[in-house]
Amino acid sequence: MIGSIQNPVTAAEPIDINASAAILVDAETGKILYEENSKTVLGIASMTKMMTEYITLEAIKEGKVKWDQKYTVSPELSKMSHDEELSNVYLRVEESYTVKDLYAAMAIESANAATIAIAEVIAGTEANFVKMMNEKAKELGLEQYKFVNSTGLNNREMLKHFPEVVGDPDEENVMSANDVAALAYHLIKDFPEVLETSSIPEAIFAKGTRDEFVMDNWNWSLDGYKDLAKDYPNYQQFVYEGMDGLKTGSTLFAGFNFTGTAERNGQRFISVVMNTSSQSQRFIETRKIMDYAFNNFAKKEIVPKHFQVKDSKTVPVIKGKEKQVKIYTKEAVNLVVSSGEEGNYQPVLVLDKEKINKNGELTAPVKKGEKVGYLTIEAKNADKLGFVSEEGQNKMRVDVIAAEDVEKSNWFVLMMRGIGHFFGDLWGGISSTVKGWF
CATH class of the missing domain: 2.60.410.10 (D-Ala-D-Ala carboxypeptidase, C-terminal domain)
Incomplete structure (x- = not known):
């Protein structure tokens, strides 16, 4: 776990973060304002879905996929969606759902089966999509990463429902905190509309259908929960002013993670905490980092x-x-x-x-x-x-x-300058020779 920082990036007062890795960056430039163990490769769990979101929003922008495009659910995927050990919305066999509904389920409820459905819409198969994820990571300049699935689950959870996985049976996605922050930076810069969904505390999946499902965002830093408040009446202690994203994640391997982003008075920051000790601890540590950011940093004119x-x-x-x-x-x-x-x-x-x-x-x-x-x-x-x-x-x-125009001189002036330079050089040569005689 991280103790007090011995060598802070800036002159601001050090902070004490209880996580295996953490980082804070300015969302406009990606400048690192604080980091600890940010190059250490760790499990990222459902923070993986930020990459799936990036590829989805890019496919929408390029017209390769449409929001109202329908996906028909297979028996295997339907079975996975009813796995009570996983975060999901229920998907009915042979029922069709729009990409928009599946995307909302992924971004808000962190629904794993819905995420695989999106991967299949875009790439045909989960394996093809994983290839796209690794290629996109390289394209974005990320350095320390490995994606083996679209969801962030451990592969053993995938093998319960599908015969094959990418990578080893017990493998899961890994990245450094630095690269998680870089991914979040690119996601917000390239597709700011991602925040329109990530900022929703609660929503209804497939509203008006027999598959209607109440989705609660796993990001307890958001305000406005109604359903969640019934089970977690003290969640308000985690609400953070200006927070509107971005993605949580947790597995036994990865611990409890959170990539947060908050904006106040036109200044936005991105923070990442990895492998905290509990579901609530990730929000407590994020609050420390964000308070550190808003209390100590501001945009200044350097030049x-x-x-x-x-x-x-x-x-x-x-x-x-x-x-x-x-x-x-x-x-x-x-x-x-x-x-x-x-x-x-x-x-x-x-x-x-x-x-x-x-x-x-x-x-x-x-x-x-x-x-x-x-x-x-x-x-x-x-x-x-x-x-x-x-x-x-x-x-x-x-x-x-x-700062001003400089016109080209006419041929006569240039010629006279040339003559002047010639005689100047000639006289300089003669003078040097004469001086050499004495």
């Missing part, structure tokens, strides 16, 4: 718009009416930092090698607003900026542009 780097405020220009051009940043650079940390960063200017010659000169004409390079920021101390995604790192770059 203003039209910023000029000291000693690099201009770039020399050849063949122009002016011999240099003023340059500055096109936009400001904003970063989520802890209080007083703004001064820990320094700007770094990188000129476009395709725009400048070997002497570091631009060639006229140069247009106002023309990109001549970019500016990024680096930490002054030994700590490097950490991001869960390269895409987030790139957000710390802003274009550096020309």
Whole structure:
């Protein structure tokens, strides 16, 4: 279990999290604000379904699958949906359900049979879908992961209902907390509509049909439960202001996990806790991390718009009416930092090698607003900026542009400059020779 952090990522006060791994990131950039054991590979259980959601929403966006598309339930899947040891909604043999209803069951109730149904809709078979999951993880830049099913169950639970599984009979999905946070980051950035479903505390599956089922979201941080309050009257202690996602998960192997996301006043954070001790503990630990985030971090302007780097405020220009051009940043650079940390960063200017010659000169004409390079920021101390995604790192770059026009000089001026340079070089050579005589 995690004790007090000895080497926090930032200057904010350390926190004590009781979990095998944890991480906190800024949802806009993916900047890591706190982590402990975040590169350790652990079981993820039903947090797996975030990948299934990503692939589903992508398939919907690309028109490969439609929300009103129907799926007809097989006897095997129906039997699994009635397994009382698993989280499910009941699916009737040979009954048809829409992708929209199955997706809601997966996202809210964490229904496992409904999740497999979605996998079959998209990929034909569970095995094909698992292949897609691993390929998508690689595409998203994840590094430490292995998917063997679409649900997050241990394979032995799958084998109770299906003759074959991907991987070993007792295997289940694993990831690092860093990659779980990266997956959540991509899911929210690419498909923000995921929060419309993940924020629903209760809903009715297949409403108006004989299969109607009350679904309770396993995320007790949400407010607005009615049915759950009957069995867990004290759940209100876990409700967290601004929380609207994202996914819980638990197995004997993985422990109790939670990927949470909350927004207040336009600032969103993502947290992950893995292998906590109980169903309620994961929300207690998440509250600690989120309080730490909202109490200590805020978006600050590190570099203003039209910023000029000291000693690099201009770039020399050849063949122009002016011999240099003023340059500055096109936009400001904003970063989520802890209080007083703004001064820990320094700007770094990188000129476009395709725009400048070997002497570091631009060639006229140069247009106002023309990109001549970019500016990024680096930490002054030994700590490097950490991001869960390269895409987030790139957000710390802003274009550096020309602040004014530099027209190309006419042929006569260029010729006279050339003559001047020639005689200047000639006179310099003669002077050197004469000096050598004495």
